[in-house]
Amino acid sequence: MTTDLAHTFHGIGVSAGTAVGPLVLVRPAPQPPADEAPTTDAAAAWAKVQAVLEEVAAGLEARAAAADAHAKPILEAGAMMARDPGLAAGIETQLGAGLGVTHAVAAAVAEYCAMFESLGGYMAERVTDLQDVRDRAVARLLGEPEPGVPALSVPSVLAAHDLAPAETATLTADTCLGIITEAGGPTSHTAILAAQLGIPAVVQAVGILSVPVGTTVALDGGVGEITVDPTAEEVALLAERKRRREAALAGGTGKGCTKDGYPVALLANIGTVEDARRAAAQPVEGVGLFRTEFLFLDRDTMPTLEEQTATYTEVFSAFGERRVVVRTLDAGADKPLKFADLGPEENPALGRRGLRLGMIRTDVLDTQLQALAAAYHATGADVRVMAPMVATQAEAVWFAERVRALGLPKVGVMIEVPSAAIRSRGILYHVDFASLGTNDLQQYTMAADRMQGELASLLDPWEPALLDVIAMACEGGHTMGKPIGVCGEAGGNPGLALVLVGLGVTSLSMAPSKVAAVRTVLAAHTREQCQQFAAAARAATSAGEAKRAVLAIADPILADLI
Known part of the structure; x- marks a missing residue:
């Protein structure tokens, strides 16, 4: 604003x-012209679009070849999307329906973006890659410079x-x-x-x-x-x-802890093998969230046991003795996997996603768990497996029994719906740990779609209502003697990190680039101070007031790092 x-x-x-x-x-990117002629020769139009998509892919590859280590995989990922067979099929379908070439590209990309946005987290970040491919293709189709x-x-x-x-x-x-x-x-x-x-x-x-x-x-x-x-x-x-x-x-190095020595593990969020390699080279204490969706998306068939095992083994090996917390497949009706499509739902965000899908398609979940177990036994790594979208004790029991039957050492759940936070004590009786997915937890707490920009004011992670829900989850963890971490974006905010520790969180997972600032502010405050910050934030009536209340009583270093 x-x-x-x-x-x-x-x-x-x-x-x-x-x-x-x-x-x-x-x-700026050129827009499909409103007066574009409809497609009358779908085959010819498709040939033209194919050639343009290949030009876009080749251009991105050429830039990748000259790029440094951090840019290379991103440019290569864009090239892969330009050649994505699913996107190509979508464009061909739109051309067959009579749309003009640029409108066909835009419509097909819009469908893909909707799918990725519904995934949230790492996959939602791919939307900008798709839109970039669209903009470059539209520009070339119109004979204009790429944006x-x-x-x-x-x-x-x-x-x-x-x-x-x-x-x-x-x-x-x-x-x-x-x-x-x-x-x-x-x-x-x-x-x-x-x-x-x-x-x-x-x-x-x-x-x-x-x-x-x-x-x-x-x-x-x-x-x-x-x-x-x-x-x-x-x-x-x-x-x-x-x-x-x-x-x-x-001076920010070493393990995470408060000024008085209370340990708070500082972990990385990753989504691919390349993410794992980069994060493993950073001073992090492991992985707090390994999103596994990238293996499953845009496939006609489920990834094989061998393929999954190889990927998980590579990720676990990268971190040696450091922990790796794996989230099993978080997909469902709002994430149309071709091999596990349960059909349309009126409100996919409240539908059969996450563990709910796994309980229906047990073949998909069991294959993934078998692959994780094989990778664990091959590496001896500190592997911890958690299920997404757990809402009840019965779901936690069902999942835990399946994980433990395969010899995996630790099983946990994501707390990302209010019911799991409210009843965390009962759920944690059956598992070893929990991790707070603050992005979804806030979305469901505030009844506000986190992908809808107009509702951004309801999705500020300083929102006291969210902190109250997190406090309930942490109280259950304290009662049961089970650790609760945070793997949502709130964990990487230095000010919120202090509040979360004050609420009872024992580990924080974030983008590796944010670890240094969080480590520094934790080292500047005692655990008791963190508890005071949490109380002050929960006593506020708005997100802005909560943030100001903490800044007013924290060490001035926070204002320089937040």
């Missing part, structure tokens, strides 16, 4: 740091409605001082890559594109504030904050 269009914008800070420089706008970042002759701050992963991946901190987008979120590729590159970034800064190109802007990627035409004093304040932040992070 904007406050003062003449001077200040506010968004969501997703990559901490500060920057000052001239504003440059990313070249993207212009050549930066001087170090600049980039502004865009959204930034495709293929564009973000090729940026460097030398020429790109900061990133501002009107769309996106904390889990978007823009956010993750900007943090990896050390580029300050703010998303959801509505109205930023109204600022003229070349205008000097100052941004704070921690608090999400952008100042237009900053004064010398404002620039000096930003520079001082940058200095304090760098000094604070310089």
Whole structure:
């Protein structure tokens, strides 16, 4: 939301740091023309689209060949999507229905995006990849330049409605001082890559594109504030904050713990083998959430036992003796797997997804558990397996019996629906641990679709109602002597990390780039202080008030890192 269009914008800070420089706008994507002629020769139109998709894929591959280690897999993933047979089939179907070529591409991509958005988390992040392929294909079909970042002759701050992963991946901190987008979120590729590159970034800064190109802007990627035409004093304040932040992070190493020595494991969220390799090289204590969906999506048949075993073995081996918490397949009616489609549902988010699907398609779940067990026995790794969308004790018992029958050492559940939080004591009686999926838990607590931008105000993780629900879950864990972690994005927010520890959370899982800041703020506060922060946040009447209440009583270092 904007406050003062003449001077200040506010968004969501997703990559901490500060920057000052001239504003440059990313070249917008061309739109399918409203007067485009319908397709009358579907075969000829399909041949044309196929050629264009191959050009897009080849272009991304060429850029990948010249890219560095962090950008290469992202560009290659975009190329793979341009060649995706499912997307191709969707476009061919739209052409057969008579849509013009650019509208056919847009319609097919929209269907794929809807599928990925329904998955949430890691897969929802792939939506921007798909949209980038769409935009590049539409531009080529119209004979226009592909959209993207212009050549930066001087170090600049980039502004865009959204930034495709293929564009973000090729940026460097030398020429790109900061990133501002009107769309996106904390889990978007823009956010993750900007943090990896050390580029300050703010998303959801509505109205930023109204600022003229070349205008000097100052941004704070921690608090999400952008100042237009900053004064010398404002620039000096930003520079001082940058200095304090760098000094604070310089000493952050080792395992996570509070100032008085209370241990809080700091873990990574991963979704692919490549994610595992990158995270394993970072100073994290293991994996708090291994999303396994990437193995299953866009396939006509279920991945084989051997294929899954090989993948899981590679992931477990990467982390050696460090823990790896695996979430079994989180799919269902809202995630149309071709080999496990239970048919349409009026409200898929409340339908047969997660463990509910596994209890119907036991062949899918059992094969995955057998593969996990084989990989565990092959590596001897610290493997912990949890089920998504558990709502009752009966579901927890059913899942735990299946996992333990295969000799897997630890079984847990995701707490991401309010019933599981409210009844956590009973559920935890039957399993070894639980992990809070704060993204879904908030969505269900607030009855607000987390993919609907208009409801963003209800989905701030500082929301006291969410903290109350988390507190109930943690009380059950304390009573049963079972650990409860957090693997939602809230765990990577330094201020919320303090609150979560105060509520009783024993581990925090996040993007690896966020670990240093969380480790630093934990080391600056005692467990008792964390409990005070939790009480202050729960006593608030709004998310904003909760955040301000914690900042007011925390060490000043938090304000530099949040």
